[in-house]
Amino acid sequence: MTDFLGIRFELLCFYENDTLKFQNPIYSNCYKTSVSEEINNDLTEWDYNFKVYPNPTTGDIIVECNMPSNLIGEIKTFNSYGFVRGTFSLHSGQNKLVIKSEEIPTGISLCGLYIEGKQVLIKKVVKNTK
Numbered sequence: 467m468t469d470f471l472g473i474r475f476e477l478l479c480f481y482e483n484d485t486l487k488f489q490n491p492i493y494s495n496c497y498k499t500s501v502s503e504e505i506n507n508d509l510t511e512w513d514y515n516f517k518v519y520p521n522p523t524t525g526d527i528i529v530e531c532n533m534p535s536n537l538i539g540e541i542k543t544f545n546s547y548g549f550v551r552g553t554f555s556l557h558s559g560q561n562k563l564v565i566k567s568e569e570i571p572t573g574i575s576l577c578g579l580y581i582e583g584k585q586v587l588i589k590k591v592v593k594n595t596k
Contacts, residue, residue, distance in 0.1 A: 514587060515560075518577045522592035527570060529563045529577060531556065537581050543569065543591075544576040551575070567593075 480488040515532040533539045539556035541563060552569050565577075570593050578588040 514579060516579050516587045516589070518589045518591055521589075522594050523567075523570075524594050524596045525567045527565050527577070527591055529554075529561075529565060531561050531579055533558050533561060533581075535559070538583075539579065539581045541565075542578045542580055544578065545571050546574050 479486060513532065513534075515530065517528075517530040519528055521527065529541050531539070531541070533556045535558040537558075541552075541554040541556065543551045543553075543565060545551055551571070552565065554563050554565070570591065572593050572595055575591045575593065576588050577591050578585050580586065
């Protein structure tokens with residue numbers, strides 16, 4: 467695990483010339499599932515009702531999700547290099563956030579749902595120039 471600008475990064479796998487050179491022994495493969503079983507294996511993507519729209523966009527984006535009452539959640543946005551651009555707290559029940567255009571760089575970004583500090587869902591956001 468590495469700290470960079472106060473953000474923790476953990477390498478899952480490293481490929482070079484289509485050859486697996488490293489795989490983190492903590493994980494069984496190089497990919498994270500869309501819903502973490504460590505959080506609550508009874509919940510699915512549909513239970514969270516995680517939506518990011520309009521997508522593609524030239525302006526603000528709206529993020530909606532449903533948070534169970536017993537869990538702490540947040541939305542994180544990332545640029546195409548993986549740097550966190552914004553973090554937004556969620557409350558229990560239905561959430562609807564407006565993320566301003568200035569906080570989303572042009573190109574491809576990611577918007578992730580984190581519950582109890584663990585990433586459970588992530589969506590790609592495409593922002594075009596006006």
